[in-house]
Amino acid sequence: MIERRPLLNVFSHVVLILGVLVVAFPLYLTFVASTQTSEAIVQTPMPMLPGSHLIENYTAAWNGTGGGSGAKAPVGRMMMVSLISALIISIGKIAISLLSAFAIVYFRFPFRMFFFWAIFVTLMLPVEVRIGPTYKVVSDLGMLNSYAGLTVPLIASATATFLFRQFFLTVPEELVEAARMDGAGPMRFFKDILVPLSKTSIAALFVIQFIYGWNQYLWPLLVTTNEDMYPVVIGIKRMISGGDSDMQWNVVMATAVLAMLPPAIVVMLMQKWFVKGLVDTEK
């Protein structure tokens, strides 16, 4: 605090509270809608306080028994698909990136710089700009409607490799010298020294990649045609495709709350690492 300005302090709180209210309003409204009957939502204006149909709506969404004209897939199943894909994407990406960053930093081999740049290029082009051909590759390999098809193409980018490379470069040389002196081979050094040292980076990346994987939309939209393999984000979109008039907004909103919970929990629980990871990856 540089000087005392009580009025400005009050004003700051007012601005921030307004900001928080605007940011939170859509979330609050979603929650309220998920506790009403669909009739209560359709009458305008809809009630602004939570209703009494919470359990009913969430059970209907979870089991896929809600009415309405849109697609009805059980959310429980879709949450499972989302969870498995998000975990494969985050863990897979971290695993292959740790290995390749280790190779690039701690070994000298032919074409090392060439591979480094090859990996670097993938940073620039998100999957959205090459969806057509990537889709074709995946369908030729028979990976449509499978976890492999949902996840592996999204692992093909190098954000994590770069973060780990940057981190490995800051690890003191003395550690390698000491390890070699004690007779540790490269894999021993990797397993017992490098990976434990990278714990914070791994945690941060896990949060970011988990959210990235959970929130994927365009790619799953293309590679899944079978209701059994819909991630929950796609499921919501399919639910509202029935039209404006007879939509079961209460069930849709219950599904939206369920779809938001896992990434929100991950962010809240790992807030410290998440912020650190975000600021580190992008700079």
Add this chain to the structure above:
Amino acid sequence: MEKRVVFRSAWLPWVLMAPQLAVIGVFFFWPAAQALLQSLQRADAFGMSVDWVGLENFRNLWKDETYLASFYTTAIFSISVAVAGISISLILAVFADRIVKGALAYKTLLIWPYAVAPAVAGVLWLFMFAPSVGVVAYALDVMGFKWNHLLNGTHAMTLVVMAAVWKQISYNFLFFLAGLQSIPKSLLEAAAIDGARPWRRFWTIVFPLLSPTTFFLLVINIVYAFFDTFAIIDAATSGGPGKDTAILVYKVYYDGFKAMDQGGSAAQSVVLMVIVVALTVVQFRFVEKKVNY
């Protein structure tokens, strides 16, 4: 920076690199090369024969008025998202930085939307503004403003911009807060002793020192508006009404998978790749130089 001490092995580094190289080879370089090839070809409607047409796909794009309109839509959309998103989060971050008590609580409440999937964000905003059931649409109606994004292109654009900004505020906010906290307090104290009031201090010290962060966020926000907002648009407006919210990425998807125009879609992909590469190069050049006052 290189390591002085390294391990020696003829085969181990290759084994370690293999998984990453296999994945980016099959799912990145091969498709990217395919996109380049396809952009020079035209397949007939059944995919039976393929002709080489040179740059014709690109020439067709240039003549295609809906494509040029999509460029215009994308420009309006991404500039609105970047400017609105950056200004709102800068204001919030500046005030959050001032506050001693409760700053963490505000921060925790503001980072929520980051975790929300873009498609879900689209659905939430659609729900608030749906002409028949939406609460905000109703409130606007009471105030005498007829909101209907299903018919009015400007309303639809406003809706997707709001949803996209809402989702991005938390990200910008965290970066601005980190930037503000790294500004030396001594500078601000010196200015205060010289009699500069908070408003003046903000424009002469804080804002110029934040310019690297602002520039970085500008590029990130534009890239976000170009690519990551597909889900918001698809969920909230499906590119409509007409093609009023069909940004470039939406059109690549629509032409390639709905209209089945493979060559045209591939040519559009190539144009997008060029744009991303250009943005990345601009970002690197300026970040290296550290934009400053």
